[in-house]
Amino acid sequence: MPRAFAGYVKTAAMSAGEIGDSPLFLLEYALRLLRVLVLIALWRIILEGRSDSGPMPLASVLTYTVVAEVFAEQLAVRTTLSEAFWHGTLVMRFLRPMGLVRQLAAEMLGRWAVHLGLFSLPLFLVAPLLGVDPRPASPLAAVLFVLSLCLAILVGLAMEVLFGAAVVALEQPVWIIEYLRTAIATLMSGSLLPLAYYPWGLGDVFGWLPFAAMAWAPLAIFTGTGSAAMLLLSQTLWVIVLW
Numbered sequence: 001m002p003r004a005f006a007g008y009v010k011t012a013a014m015s016a017g018e019i020g021d022s023p024l025f026l027l028e029y030a031l032r033l034l035r036v037l038v039l040i041a042l043w044r045i046i047l048e049g050r051s052d053s054g055p056m057p058l059a060s061v062l063t064y065t066v067v068a069e070v071f072a073e074q075l076a077v078r079t080t081l082s083e084a085f086w087h088g089t090l091v092m093r094f095l096r097p098m099g100l101v102r103q104l105a106a107e108m109l110g111r112w113a114v115h116l117g118l119f120s121l122p123l124f125l126v127a128p129l130l131g132v133d134p135r136p137a138s139p140l141a142a143v144l145f146v147l148s149l150c151l152a153i154l155v156g157l158a159m160e161v162l163f164g165a166a167v168v169a170l171e172q173p174v175w176i177i178e179y180l181r182t183a184i185a186t187l188m189s190g191s192l193l194p195l196a197y198y199p200w201g202l203g204d205v206f207g208w209l210p211f212a213a214m215a216w217a218p219l220a221i222f223t224g225t226g227s228a229a230m231l232l233l234s235q236t237l238w239v240i241v242l243w
Contacts, residue, residue: 007097012110014110039065054197070121070123082174085167141223155213
């Protein structure tokens with residue numbers, strides 16, 4: 001194994017090991033599961049039994065909701081950059097023998113591995129017990145989803161760095177920028193509510209923004225909603241622009 005690659009693996013492993021330092025991650029899992037259950041119940045109340053369920057059938061909306069939670073961390077990329085700002089350790093990271101973005105990405109991947117194994121995979125497997133079919137719309141949709149998810153992660157990582165730069169440029173507390181970013185991303189990304197259900201054509205407008213490239217695009221491809229080619233094109237353009 002090349003020494004440089006081994007360094008990234010060790011960084012990821014160290015980051016993964018820190019998750020168990022506090023049992024609060026179990027509370028986070030419980031809240032995430034509760035959110036899924038509430039959203040599933042609400043969608044059934046709103047759409048079940050209606051002759052016209054809108055732009056997406058109920059089954060697709062439920063699949064969208066579950067898959068959005070399964071891949072929640074990949075669809076809303078967060079690294080330890082905010083923590084580095086908060087603790088004042090960002091400068092020390094530049095002294096390490098690897099690039100800052102690569103450090104953050106390695107730590108992020110380490111945490112993802114743990115959460116995918118402890119929460120995401122179990123949620124995906126128990127989805128049928130909740131009356132939800134978690135499978136993609138087609139085999140082609142599954143393949144394109146993987147590609148779209150990779151592009152979404154690249155866009156999300158670029159946005160993470162941009163918001164970090166905004167903290168420095170605006171000279172504002174990191175938590176203010178973080179709250180603002182979370183609110184904007186939740187509204188515009190489609191991670192909580194499919195953009196297809198937004199009124200007044202807002203979903204079509206938001207669909208061309210980088211936030212939609214992070215969540216709406218892969219989820220829409222997974223559920224067979226919209227044009228996969230246009231969604232992938234939009235993501236690719238944002239990757240080129242942001243990187």
